[in-house]
Amino acid sequence: MTIFGTPIETIYLVLLIVSGVLTILYIFFGDVLHGLGEGLNFLHPTLVLSFITFFSASGYILELATSISSALIIAISAIIALVLDTLLNMFVLIPLSSAEESLAYTEDSLKGRIGKTIISIPEDGFGEVVIESKSGTIAKPAASVKNAPIEEGTQVLVIEVKNGVLYVVSYENNQLHYEE
Template sequence: MTILGTQIETIYLIVLLVSGSLTLLYILFGDVFHGIGEALNFLHPALVLAFFTFFSASGYIMEMITPLSSQTIIVFSILLALLLDTLLNVFVLIPLSSAEESIAYTEDSLKGRVGKTIISIPENGFGEVVLESSSGTIAKPAASYRNESIGEGMQVLVIEVNSGVLYVVRYENHQLHDVL
């Protein structure tokens, strides 16, 4: 079959190369186009590009190895691309979008957590504290809440967070009521 004087196999191959290249560029520079995916929720750029990639790849392969007519191959390619696109959305994109939100934290959520100093905190100075959780490790600058020095490797309790700096005290279970 020819369209505008060009063999259908050539058209499939060109669409495959263009959509594959655009998919690669989207993966590398997707943050620039993030707003497009949010504005057009049902037409996510990754899904549109994946559809054209699946469609053209399956169409090209079927044209090369099957004796089916080009019209039948187009219909099968569209159906296969829709199925693969749906699977990609359900099993990859949706879980990734919810996983991205689950590892986020707010400064207020750090209050009351216990961490460990990895850089000692001098009097009236700054050090660094690491907080561990099920979603990962957070290292933040820290200062002493009471303006006292806290050595490296000490357990600390986060009392306050201000402008990204954790204000901490030495963590000892029996002194918790004295802090507050």
């Protein structure tokens, strides 16, 4: 079969090469297009490029390896691409997007957490507290709630978070040291 005087095998091969190059460019410059697929998940650039790649690769292989009619090969290739694209979305892209969100934290999620001072907090000043979690270590600037000094290496309890600064109180041996 020919389309506009070009053999269909050549069209499949050109589509495969172009989608491969676009995929590599998307890997490097994908952050620029990140918002493009937010509203329409089925038009996500990764899914579109993978569909074209799967379609053209299966079409090219089927044209070379079988003697089936080109119209049937187009239909089979579209079905193969749709199935592979769906599997890619369900088992790779969706879990990756969920995992990325689960590693993030908000300032509100730090309230009530126990940390350790790595830089002592002076009276009316700032130090630094580290909070360990399953997803990693968080180091944030900290100040004492009552403007009392807190030494380095002291366990502290996060009472409040304002503008990225943790307001903490001493928390030794699971006992709160909060003097009025």
